[in-house]
Amino acid sequence: MTASTDTLQTVRSLSQEGYKYGFVTDIEAEEAPPGLSEDTVRFISAKKEEPNWLLEWRLAAFAAWRKMAQPNWAKLHLAPIDYQAATYYSAPKKSTGPKSLDEVDPELLRTYEKLGIPLREREALAGVAVDAVFDSISVATTFKEELAKLGIVFCSMGEAVREHPELVRRYLGTVVPQNDNFFAALNSAVFSDGSFAYVPPGVRCPMELSTYFRINAAKSGQFERTLLIADVGSYVSYLEGCTAPQRDENQLHAAVVELIAHQGAEIKYSTVQNWYPGDAEGRGGIYNFVTKRGACRGARAKISWTQVETGSAITWKYPSCVLEGDHSVGEFYSIAITNNRQQADTGTKMIHIGKDTRSTIVAKGISAGRGQNTYRGLVRVQPRAEGAHNNTQCDSLLIGERCGAHTVPYIEVRNPSARVEHEATTSKISEDQLFYCRQRGLSAEDAVSLIVNGFCREVLKELPMEFAVEAQKLLAVSLEGSVG
Amino acid sequence: MLEISNLHARLADGREILRGIELSVNAGEVHAIMGPNGSGKSTLAAVLTGREGYEVSEGTVTYLGHDLLTMPADERARQGLFLAFQYPVEIPGVNNLYFLRTAMNAQRRYRGEPELDAGQFLRAVRAKLKLLDVGEDLLQRAVNVGFSGGEKKRNEIFQMAMLEPRLAILDETDSGLDIDALKAVARGVNEQRAPNRAIVMITHYQRLLGYVEPDRVHVLQDGRIVESGDKNLAVELEQRGYGLLGDVA
Numbered sequence: 001m002t003a004s005t006d007t008l009q010t011v012r013s014l015s016q017e018g019y020k021y022g023f024v025t026d027i028e029a030e031e032a033p034p035g036l037s038e039d040t041v042r043f044i045s046a047k048k049e050e051p052n053w054l055l056e057w058r059l060a061a062f063a064a065w066r067k068m069a070q071p072n073w074a075k076l077h078l079a080p081i082d083y084q085a086a087t088y089y090s091a092p093k094k095s096t097g098p099k100s101l102d103e104v105d106p107e108l109l110r111t112y113e114k115l116g117i118p119l120r121e122r123e124a125l126a127g128v129a130v131d132a133v134f135d136s137i138s139v140a141t142t143f144k145e146e147l148a149k150l151g152i153v154f155c156s157m158g159e160a161v162r163e164h165p166e167l168v169r170r171y172l173g174t175v176v177p178q179n180d181n182f183f184a185a186l187n188s189a190v191f192s193d194g195s196f197a198y199v200p201p202g203v204r205c206p207m208e209l210s211t212y213f214r215i216n217a218a219k220s221g222q223f224e225r226t227l228l229i230a231d232v233g234s235y236v237s238y239l240e241g242c243t244a245p246q247r248d249e250n251q252l253h254a255a256v257v258e259l260i261a262h263q264g265a266e267i268k269y270s271t272v273q274n275w276y277p278g279d280a281e282g283r284g285g286i287y288n289f290v291t292k293r294g295a296c297r298g299a300r301a302k303i304s305w306t307q308v309e310t311g312s313a314i315t316w317k318y319p320s321c322v323l324e325g326d327h328s329v330g331e332f333y334s335i336a337i338t339n340n341r342q343q344a345d346t347g348t349k350m351i352h353i354g355k356d357t358r359s360t361i362v363a364k365g366i367s368a369g370r371g372q373n374t375y376r377g378l379v380r381v382q383p384r385a386e387g388a389h390n391n392t393q394c395d396s397l398l399i400g401e402r403c404g405a406h407t408v409p410y411i412e413v414r415n416p417s418a419r420v421e422h423e424a425t426t427s428k429i430s431e432d433q434l435f436y437c438r439q440r441g442l443s444a445e446d447a448v449s450l451i452v453n454g455f456c457r458e459v460l461k462e463l464p465m466e467f468a469v470e471a472q473k474l475l476a477v478s479l480e481g482s483v484g
Numbered sequence: 485m486l487e488i489s490n491l492h493a494r495l496a497d498g499r500e501i502l503r504g505i506e507l508s509v510n511a512g513e514v515h516a517i518m519g520p521n522g523s524g525k526s527t528l529a530a531v532l533t534g535r536e537g538y539e540v541s542e543g544t545v546t547y548l549g550h551d552l553l554t555m556p557a558d559e560r561a562r563q564g565l566f567l568a569f570q571y572p573v574e575i576p577g578v579n580n581l582y583f584l585r586t587a588m589n590a591q592r593r594y595r596g597e598p599e600l601d602a603g604q605f606l607r608a609v610r611a612k613l614k615l616l617d618v619g620e621d622l623l624q625r626a627v628n629v630g631f632s633g634g635e636k637k638r639n640e641i642f643q644m645a646m647l648e649p650r651l652a653i654l655d656e657t658d659s660g661l662d663i664d665a666l667k668a669v670a671r672g673v674n675e676q677r678a679p680n681r682a683i684v685m686i687t688h689y690q691r692l693l694g695y696v697e698p699d700r701v702h703v704l705q706d707g708r709i710v711e712s713g714d715k716n717l718a719v720e721l722e723q724r725g726y727g728l729l730g731d732v733a
Contacts, residue, residue, distance in 0.1 A: 436569065438534075451578065454578035
């Protein structure tokens, strides 16, 4: 059983126990004073003992952020965020970087056990390396030695800055620059930690890389920074699965993920997100505002994003691909569920720049309760992108009478040889389908789950096997109470 | 097995469709309910299987000693009540075999029986396939998606054969079938005859009844059963039509 399976397996119990991650780890967290100023940025950088070039990089981001305003063009209702009220650094006191699991704070290990991440058993598990992030510091990294034999680097961002500064410096901010957008600028200024991976030329990473997040201390935003580089002809598959505890105040999660695929390389990035969505009235859930972008730098490079977004009070993200290399390929497979009072404005951007580039978009939105689900996608073909080809399929499923599904496609084609196809459907789970399933002995809940899984099948089959099985259960759990 | 007593039912808009149905079905029997359009045949099937949109205003239905009308639709199904739909609905993306196995295991769990693993399930499937002349390719497709009318009906009987219900209601299963499909369906239904099972066929025509001989034939008109008899009644009806029954009962 893999780490990701363990974590996601705990989701099963949600159906009986309610959102059981509603607890706070009682560890003295070393925190920055609330508020965000240049001093905060310096504090963070100093705490992490970062080199000067990175401090300057952060400060440049902060300066850019100061000049920006929070965007409000999305179809989302959100309470104003007081950026000065949050804390931007929180680390468990005892941890200065354990050399082995024996050195990890036992209280932290107990936390991980509750979350279903038995770190102690990590070595016995097959195949998945885990970089566990507790609030703002990476606590344990395993399987490094095995990966190191192949020349693969997989570690926390903090460690990467220390051990591989040249790699970080070469690539950080090259896909998502500091001033790309308001939340990316914020992230660039105060990012806490995240994952870093580098796969050398010709190497196929033998295991799925994985990471876990947990937002703990009240009012502390989570600003993860992830950077994955696949060198020429290499392959890596990365799984991202998150949980978070129950809180009363909204928590902001503004992560940035940058992927770089060189010539002939392939990056597969899968996400299953089930953060606390808020209570039935929409109070207290996580705000998930993420900038994710992949650059297919070389010819025949390929980047695939697969996401199953079932949690968060508000999801606002557009994992995108910049298809620079000739014959490069970008893919986006997405399932987004909004139940109760959740909102989602999500989609992708496919930018065709090289020749004979191809992109595929399959977006499945499911709305239930009073959820509002918006697909927003951009397909842009630049003037010199000869022979570009895009296929977009965007389907919405409505469950109940009070939810909403919206589609906002942007198609900008500046080369006459392009072929761009867009198909969209909107449907409801019909009474007939429900009755048919029930007449065969399935409960109403099982019937909805079955029909929804059928609806999402095209996306589910893109997930790595371990994730796919758990994702199906997660879909069922997320839609509980939506029918009947 | 099934006792329907003075059953009155109406639609959501208040129109009364069933006006005092009396029917008794014992285990091991095969019944046919015939009647013209609008007589209440589909409403009877809907009320018995627990479909929403109908209100029972009077009467009782006892099934295996239970009060059927208080049970939700899926519980009735798990108690062995099966409906072969007149218009089977499509469920995109849901593999036909997977659907069937999920249903079978849901029912087995309910009855405290062990669930079937993939191997056992497939063996049972292959055994029934030949009988019904259902192609394996049909099984790998999504439930009813792209099926012809005949294929849909055969899929219904195939599901019945796999689920082994106690009481099977076949709602106009013969409509729209060519001769070969009709024979295959009849084979499937006949194979299901058993001392502990009852089958109720709802139909306009005598056709199916030529291949699946009923023990009892009932005529439904204006929401009531106006005449009952043996299999010869069906032949008679075919000759004289429903019109002459206008003033009976």
